[in-house]
Amino acid sequence: MHRLIRMEVELISRETIKPSVPTPPHLTIYPLSFIDHIVFRNYIPLLFFYTPNHHNNHHHLKKSLSRILSTYYPFAGTFRDQTSIHCNDQGASLLVTKIKTNLSSILHNPTHSSLNPLFPDQLQWKHMNINSSTTLLAIQINNFACGGIAIAVCMCHKIGDAATLFNFVNDWATLQKTEFPHLPSPVFDAGDTLFPQRGLPVFPEVTLVENDTVCRRFVFHPSKIDSLKATVCSRNVPNPTRVEVVSALIYKRAVSTLGLAFETTSFRTAVDLRKRMVPPLHEKSVGNIVWFMFVFNPFVEAREIEIHELVTKMKEGLREFCVVYPKKFGGKGKDLGFISECLKQATTSSSISVESGSLICYASWCRYAMYEADFGWGKPVWVTSSGCPVKNSVVLMDTRDGCGIEALVNMEEKDMARFERDRELLRYASLDPILTFDQN
Template identity: 60%
Template sequence: RNNQTLHPLSFIDHIVFRNYIPLLFFYNSSTNHGQTSKISNLKKSLSQVLSRYYPFAGKHRDQVSIDCNDQGVSFLVARLRCKLSSILQNPTGASLNPLFPDELQWKPMKNTTSTIVAIQINCFACGGIAISVCMSKSLLAFPVPGASLFPQENLPVFSEVLFVENDAVCRRFVFEASEIDSLKAIVSSHNVPNPTRVEVVSALIYKRAVSALGLSFKTTSFRTAVNLRNRTVPPLPEKSLGNLVWFLLVLNPSEAELHESFGAKDKDMPFVSECLKQAASVPEAGGSDDEESQIVTMFCCASWCRFPMYEADFGWGKPVWFTTSESNSIVLMDTRDGGGIEALVNMEEQDMIRFERDVELLQYASLNPAVGHGS
């Protein structure tokens, strides 16, 4: 264990919402390991991991640093009377939310004494297990110090932004690999000959949302998170943790421009740094007559595709399903076969009623199929 007591956060880490990101992994029962043995092994493994990734066992000292005080993480065990199959047949927020520790999913950290990580092991009557992890979004970049990549220096320390909850409802749409291939064939062009899965699915959701809700591209923006790890020179290690991301804002795009924006890789770190410096002076919506200030609706998207979620094998096999919980944005994840995409789309209820019935959307996506059917 390093003797370092304070771990500095990067500029990006301290401006993001300090809320808990929920992860949920489902595992079928196995005959070679009982639930009690699995829990014991998980506790042992967790203690070993925390001794190496020690800042996760600390607490937030303030907006810009972690106090590595070894206070530990929260570890809960819940035993359920239902079978795992009952959830996988019809996964809904009502059935998934109790599987997370202390209802922390997407909730803000209440104070600096809150643990950075909370874990709950859910044991089903059939022998199956669901492991949920709620991890503070205000994470540090470790082992690569984020503060060395995006130092605070003379940048302003913004007032902490709180995660705003709304009355959105969530729906799960599954795009099979064959349907994504069809989308790619439709949108491929000279300018974008090889659009990615994420590009075509994101573009379709954005386009159909604008249409179904009766909006305009001119006043509806699309913001997506961009992973900076493979855009630095040299590229950062893939196992670097933390908010090594920035956001791409697409305003009033043509379809080709939307795909080109998603695929752009020519922005270097000086460009990103300049964006950070300008963040303090971005005008508020409605504050002037320029086009950007007139944006009245924004769809926010985060892609977790290609994250190795289905490689999380603790000794009894890989997960049969990985998901997260309802949020206030659009989250894209791989299907188990790696070819399709599961999209969790969050909207206000009256908007979702129209969106989930959109005929063009449902030509390519299935609405909340059972796990293993279209996922």
């Protein structure tokens, strides 16, 4: 069992950082894509940990943040309405704190209760008012007594997905480390060119249905993933991916331990469209460039399923998804009627499915460059997020070596009490393991 840590956090400063160069007049209105405009206005949280060093300089961090906001100019704006941002250079919120404990106290006790105070104003997954002047981006720089640092970043989901946020942090870090870096510019044409709102109805935003959940971190080490893959390999699935096998295992054990039925419990996973569009989009395309793949009623028979069967269903579903959605969402085969129906379904059915408990929701952040953010102190020793209030939701992230997976699983407390003790799951996953890194 992990012991509880009493975090003493002292706020040193709070200020608003504005872009170093004003946004040009012709860019002051930034149109959101038809995907962006239905996305909920909750903050995506990320947390980057760096081992002790004595070379960090808050003034330089503020300066580089100001410079990168000139590049990511919509992030310093405010919402004009549901479908656009007023790029008025209002700025981003920056908090600096002093933590009266060592970084090791966190790494040796990585629970979400000990991580929560590290986020700015407790914004992780919180909802923001579209009519308020609240910043779209908030950052907290936490300085530990030992010299370690944790940088927490919360970005309003409506302006971008996890890939967008990782790109922003990596570019900020590069600008901090190198005075005149060669940075490929972010691409802001999702709303204007790729997925424009024009010609489509304005549907209401999706509501993030919040429950009283607890979050647990399950770590799948590479050797355990290889062992799991060995049980899944078949003629139909000769090369299962680590995300597929881990997702399938979590789904199977969740359905079993929560007393759900395989024939009525569907799962949903977010699919990044960047590489799947024809032609592929730039990896630094900004916005919510994802859509959701559902596997409805995976098995009609009331029986215990095998993991390889579920992986087969996932692969079939992804193949069908990639044939249809990239073509109909953009390019020569763009179909406004199809898009409109997708938006209608997304804004009317998701809340019902999640609330009923008949849906397991996944988001995989694996293979994003989450461990590349070097501000001049070396790469982060750990990157994580925060517990999400959506029950039966799962976020998958890379381990530091890029080969394992950390799964952040969110469930109601009574369900988690059963799930976290499941022997079949714990054959392959470690529950909230201690993080050990050289901090000298």
